[in-house]
Amino acid sequence: PNYKTISYVTVVFSWNAAGSLHSKEVRSSTLKMDLASEYLRLLEMLYMLMTIMYLGFQFMALYKLKWGFFHDFWSYLDILSTTMSVMSLSTWTRYERRDENMKSSSPDFFPSIETIQRAQSAFDYYTRISAV
Numbered sequence: 001p002n003y004k005t006i007s008y009v010t011v012v013f014s015w016n017a018a019g020s021l022h023s024k025e026v027r028s029s030t031l032k033m034d035l036a037s038e039y040l041r042l043l044e045m046l047y048m049l050m051t052i053m054y055l056g057f058q059f060m061a062l063y064k065l066k067w068g069f070f071h072d073f074w075s076y077l078d079i080l081s082t083t084m085s086v087m088s089l090s091t092w093t094r095y096e097r098r099d100e101n102m103k104s105s106s107p108d109f110f111p112s113i114e115t116i117q118r119a120q121s122a123f124d125y126y127t128r129i130s131a132v
Contacts, residue, residue, distance in 0.1 A: 011025070012027075047085070051082065
């Protein structure tokens, strides 16, 4: 079996009381199941290290400037950027854990559509957070 991707298609039809097709919507989604990559892991660790270092610089500036830190507009952008980075890292970790749980099941097990949709929802959440 191929465990590298799982795709699903959702088709939604709606019709009026007379039975005439009013609208249809087709959505497809593919989840990558094989996330293990040494290169990707290295980039994740580098991103995490840089985020932690930048957070440390912000705390040092806060300690040095006290309330003056909050008088600079750029400080708010820095806080927002760092918060989004931390959220991005945490949502990606959550998505990776979900992926590992699906792959660690027996080889004969195929996840239910609800499990796949929850994984897709977790990935969508990650992409929205990371896009900010």
